[in-house]
Amino acid sequence: MSRGPRPHRALAEAIPIAKARGIVQLVMSGPERIFDIAIISKIPVTFSRVMFAPEILATIQQLAEDFKEEIAQLRIIARDKAITAELWLRSKHGTWRFFLVTPNSLVEIDREGKPVVSGQTLG
Template sequence: MKPGRWSPRALKDAIPIAQMRGLIQLAGKGPDRLFDINIVSKIPIAFIRVKFAPEILASLTEIADDFREEIRRLRLIARDAAVTAELWLRSRHGTWRFFLVTEKDLIELDCHGWPLNVG
């Protein structure tokens, strides 16, 4: 899978999802930005990077490899229980996947920011 490119449609479609979780602030444009959307709610505050994913059903390993630069940049944001960093991926058909970026892992989330139940 080729790394996801910046997609104005993905960002536009991400806004209503982000608004379900709290107040949002969009980051300015530019190649050096670390995130696209900041969600402010009681807890946590989330910094979101939105990308297009040509193969939305890829494994976590493939996603971590293909989006390593975005993940690396999200890991620069100071995080704790009250501040998180997330990678949101959108397919060309409008399917979404959401990931919490931790220091060492990616944890898949639902659209509300809760970890998906595995198994």
Template sequence: MSRGPRPHRALAEAIPIAKARGMVQLVMSGPERIFDIAIVSKIPVTFVRVMFAPAILATIQELADDFKDEIGLLRIVARDAAITAEIWLRSRHGTWRFFLVTPNTLVEIDREGKRLVPGSGQTLV
């Protein structure tokens, strides 16, 4: 279950990021919402949950713990090479971090959905 209302400011800023990756379909709000945005492109189709993160510079493990319910819901989405799930986190200062949700881990990616090179630091705007 969600920890509150949709992060409207983050969602508004997420839409142009998503549109750069393909066609965007927004999901209506509701208590059983699994994701906020579906990005439809040739491959993959991506289901994205946009969240506000007060501690944006936390470790991946800390973020996984903080957002375990949302990540758990995203793991319900069937996936293969053509379907992915991501969680996008935004701080109150406009800093973004993006993660690919896999069945067992979170993988930090850039805003285009590409894995970050190890040691390259965090994705900041």
């Protein structure tokens, strides 16, 4: 997946989703950017990367392949129970999918950061 420009429409729609979870800090654009939004709440602090996904209904394995660079960058962020990294994907029709990025897996979560019962996990 090519880097391309920031997904401005997705980012604008992601801000209210993020604000529902805590205080939002946006990151300036640049080649060294590894996340777009920091969500500061009691626990956890979340670093989210917002991306446009042309194939939003793809399997988690395909999405992991399509966004492998972004996932690798999110895995650089030191984390524990108080710090998480997430990949937020938006389709051109406004459909969202959210994934918790761990050192060796992706777990589908809801917009509040909770695991989706029927969600997919790649481990």
